[in-house]
Amino acid sequence: MTTNVDAILAQYDGAQRDSLIPILQQVQAAEGYLSQDAIVRIGEKLNLPTSKIYGVATFYNQFRFQPQGKNHFMVCRGTACHVKGSGKLLEKLSQATGVEPGKTSRDGLFSIEVVACMGACALAPAISISDHFYPKVTPSKIDQLLVEMRSEPEKN
Amino acid sequence: MIQIEVDNITIEAKEGETILNALQRNGINVPTLCHMEDLLPSGACRICVVEVEGMRGLVPSCSYPVSAGMKIKSRSPRVINARKTVTQLLLANHPDDCLYCNRSANCELQDLSVELGVRQRLYKGERTKSRLDVSSPSIVRDPDKCILCGRCIRACEEIQTVSAIDFIRRGSKAAVGTAFDTGLNVSSCINCGQCVVVCPTGALTERSNVEDVLAALSDPNKVVVVQHAPAISVTIAEEFGVKAGSDYDGKLVAALRRMGFDRVFDTSFSADLTIMEEGSELVDRIKNSGVLPMITSCSPGWIKFVETFFPELLPNVSSCKSPQQMLGALIKTFYAEHQGLDPDNIVSVSIMPCTAKKFEAKRAEFSYQNRQDVDYVLTTRELAQLMRMTGVNMDQLPPDSADNPFGERSSAGKIFGASGGVMEAALRSAHYLLTGDELSELKIPALRGSKDRKEVFLEVGGTKIGVAVVSGLGNARSLMEEIKAGRDDIHFIEVMACPNGCVGGGGQPIGVDREAVKERMKTLYTIDRDDSLRLSHKNEQVLRLYKEYLGEPLGEKSHALLHTHYRTREVLR
Numbered sequence: 001m002t003t004n005v006d007a008i009l010a011q012y013d014g015a016q017r018d019s020l021i022p023i024l025q026q027v028q029a030a031e032g033y034l035s036q037d038a039i040v041r042i043g044e045k046l047n048l049p050t051s052k053i054y055g056v057a058t059f060y061n062q063f064r065f066q067p068q069g070k071n072h073f074m075v076c077r078g079t080a081c082h083v084k085g086s087g088k089l090l091e092k093l094s095q096a097t098g099v100e101p102g103k104t105s106r107d108g109l110f111s112i113e114v115v116a117c118m119g120a121c122a123l124a125p126a127i128s129i130s131d132h133f134y135p136k137v138t139p140s141k142i143d144q145l146l147v148e149m150r151s152e153p154e155k156n
Numbered sequence: 157m158i159q160i161e162v163d164n165i166t167i168e169a170k171e172g173e174t175i176l177n178a179l180q181r182n183g184i185n186v187p188t189l190c191h192m193e194d195l196l197p198s199g200a201c202r203i204c205v206v207e208v209e210g211m212r213g214l215v216p217s218c219s220y221p222v223s224a225g226m227k228i229k230s231r232s233p234r235v236i237n238a239r240k241t242v243t244q245l246l247l248a249n250h251p252d253d254c255l256y257c258n259r260s261a262n263c264e265l266q267d268l269s270v271e272l273g274v275r276q277r278l279y280k281g282e283r284t285k286s287r288l289d290v291s292s293p294s295i296v297r298d299p300d301k302c303i304l305c306g307r308c309i310r311a312c313e314e315i316q317t318v319s320a321i322d323f324i325r326r327g328s329k330a331a332v333g334t335a336f337d338t339g340l341n342v343s344s345c346i347n348c349g350q351c352v353v354v355c356p357t358g359a360l361t362e363r364s365n366v367e368d369v370l371a372a373l374s375d376p377n378k379v380v381v382v383q384h385a386p387a388i389s390v391t392i393a394e395e396f397g398v399k400a401g402s403d404y405d406g407k408l409v410a411a412l413r414r415m416g417f418d419r420v421f422d423t424s425f426s427a428d429l430t431i432m433e434e435g436s437e438l439v440d441r442i443k444n445s446g447v448l449p450m451i452t453s454c455s456p457g458w459i460k461f462v463e464t465f466f467p468e469l470l471p472n473v474s475s476c477k478s479p480q481q482m483l484g485a486l487i488k489t490f491y492a493e494h495q496g497l498d499p500d501n502i503v504s505v506s507i508m509p510c511t512a513k514k515f516e517a518k519r520a521e522f523s524y525q526n527r528q529d530v531d532y533v534l535t536t537r538e539l540a541q542l543m544r545m546t547g548v549n550m551d552q553l554p555p556d557s558a559d560n561p562f563g564e565r566s567s568a569g570k571i572f573g574a575s576g577g578v579m580e581a582a583l584r585s586a587h588y589l590l591t592g593d594e595l596s597e598l599k600i601p602a603l604r605g606s607k608d609r610k611e612v613f614l615e616v617g618g619t620k621i622g623v624a625v626v627s628g629l630g631n632a633r634s635l636m637e638e639i640k641a642g643r644d645d646i647h648f649i650e651v652m653a654c655p656n657g658c659v660g661g662g663g664q665p666i667g668v669d670r671e672a673v674k675e676r677m678k679t680l681y682t683i684d685r686d687d688s689l690r691l692s693h694k695n696e697q698v699l700r701l702y703k704e705y706l707g708e709p710l711g712e713k714s715h716a717l718l719h720t721h722y723r724t725r726e727v728l729r
């Protein structure tokens with residue numbers, strides 16, 4: 001895990017604080033989230049306190065601080081999806097899983113992320129679950145999906 | 157000097173200064189929230205706006221410079237309305253909790269609302285309900301009362317260079333938080349309380365021990381012993397509207413007795429004792445090529461700072477406990493024995509200008525035979541509250557003196573309350589320890605005052621000694637970087653975590669009033685000037701304590717009771 005972060009930081013020798021966002025993006029892309037350990041290392045590299053990095057990272061919606069769940073929901077909140085009720089969808093999903101956007105459920109089964117626009121406006125409202133795309137999602141579709149995921153046998 | 161026009165009157169202004177400065181100097185009050193003296197303006201809150209002719213929008217006066225011929229309106233309806241709107245927006249998601257709030261009657265938000273005549277809730281914002289952060293033994297955070305002015309963050313980052321807190325999240329969820337939004341106790345916070353004294357609202361307060369002390373005072377089976385730190389007597393009266401710099405030493409002692417404390421001791425006594433131990437430690441390190449420079453250990457915020465940010469310098473830190481902890485240890489051992497008291501029946505309280513002392517008192521290192529040396533610490537502010545609660549009016553009380561044997565002090569112990577005081581007291585005694593003679597001039601002016609760094613080089617008995625004094629952890633950090641880089645002309649360093657030392661401590665009255673801090677400092681030095689006993693090593697009770705109980709400085713008993721050790725802290729820095 002840490003080798004990912006090390007490899008990324010190695011590309012940023014002599015970097016200043018304006019490299020913070022690109023580094024955070026790269027680390028998240030590689031590890032799926034920003035771990036405490038990663039933030040500490042980034043702080044050492046850029047000479048920034050962890051509170052500052054956490055502050056910057058939480059300012060943007062794109063960063064998460066827990067590993068993704070087994071089923072990672074990305075809910076599109078672009079304009080078209082918004083018009084087609086993605087807000088309600090998100091609320092429904094959050095309620096049914098007990099997980100807030102940006103967080104992961106305790107059992108590690110679900111995580112939710114909000115994204116700006118997936119570019120699938122014609123198929124709104126759109127979500128993707130662990131990189132699998134679902135068009136025109138309704139609340140009842142969510143219910144159905146959750147039932148399936150919950151009954152999926154534990155794989156080791 | 158240039159001329160500007162304000163509300164149709166011509167006034168003088170200095171080139172380059174802010175509109176705010178010029179107005180204030182000319183008797184025009186402008187409300188501010190995010191603005192902090194001595195720091196760069198942030199221009200975030202916009203409560204300080206004025207109209208400037210030729211500019212379309214209103215201008216934040218705290219961050220806008222004057223220019224010759226500028227025409228300003230500081231109290232037009234447009235200005236007043238804008239300020240009122242800012243206030244109303246701040247109130248939109250604020251809990252209406254004034255009646256139950258620690259800062260009621262001492263709150264800048266409340267003041268604004270009163271001054272601007274806000275009489276009803278105009279906007280109803282979504283109220284966040286955050287949990288109180290009570291994880292720290294020193295500080296309680298109530299995020300619901302936070303108006304996001306950023307002052308705490310700037311104190312923590314720019315003055316203290318700790319950066320335990322920052323803005324996190326955004327929009328309606330924005331807040332002040334630690335890395336990963338944990339409790340303060342697991343962050344890099346060093347408990348100094350500088351954030352508390354700058355906070356305009358009740359979002360940051362000390363963790364109160366007033367109720368604990370009240371309970372102890374009303375328990376007939378307890379012997380409640382209190383000590384007061386050197387900076388308390390020169391500050392406490394301010395809480396009751398008395399002019400800054402008034403010394404209430406005798407009245408303070410009388411008030412403590414009246415409130416029911418069974419014994420009243422003076423921490424300045426153990427400051428003298430600290431000088432004996434620390435002075436001997438310094439001489440020992442110099443003579444036996446120990447680790448140098450030696451660094452003082454009286455300031456618990458500083459200690460936590462070294463443990464967190466400079467663990468490699470821990471061997472440089474004096475092993476002496478702070479005066480609070482030395483006296484605490486003696487009260488439950490020597491004093492208890494001497495008076496035939498069961499130490500388990502003693503409740504040891506101390507009055508400190510400091511929130512970090514609350515943390516220090518709880519450290520596992522500061523216990524003896526499983527008893528904490530000190531049980532409760534009250535800040536200057538909590539002492540004032542206790543006086544109000546119990547109806548004790550210092551002004552009406554005849555002065556009284558503290559109890560023996562820990563009531564006698566030299567004025568060298570008293571000046572511990574100002575940055576540079578420990579060093580001055582230490583040099584007076586170190587000179588004697590090294591040469592057997594007293595310094596011809598006891599006053600060392602170069603160690604006094606509010607400079608960021610004070611350095612003095614002198615010769616003591618043929619040895620050339622360099623000493624340095626810093627207060628505020630940003631200043632401490634830069635000196636420590638120099639030491640780490642190999643600077644070796646300094647033998648002894650005094651560090652106080654708070655700017656100007658204990659007179660500017662995080663447990664002192666709310667609002668860092670630079671003039672008041674200066675007055676407190678001045679009074680400490682006046683006390684020293686006029687005192688007949690100005691040398692720690694001449695304190696009869698200290699000498700007697702060595703003779704009858706401790707043996708000698710750095711001796712076996714001293715080591716068990718008066719010295720300690722430190723540890724590296726692994727936290728998110």
Ligand code: SF4
Pocket residue numbers: 250251252253254255257258259260261263264265266301357358359
């Ligand atoms: S912070 Fe100020 S305005 Fe808010 S409840 Fe406390 S006293 Fe009232």
Ligand code: SF4
Pocket residue numbers: 295308311312316318319320321344345346347348349350351352
């Ligand atoms: S107590 Fe000191 S270190 Fe802790 S958050 Fe406040 S200013 Fe920062």
Ligand code: SF4
Pocket residue numbers: 301302303304305306307308309332351354355356357359360
């Ligand atoms: S906690 Fe206090 S000082 Fe800090 S941002 Fe909030 S209101 Fe301002």
Ligand code: FES
Pocket residue numbers: 187188189190191198199200201202203204205216217218219
């Ligand atoms: S005090 Fe001027 S913008 Fe806040």
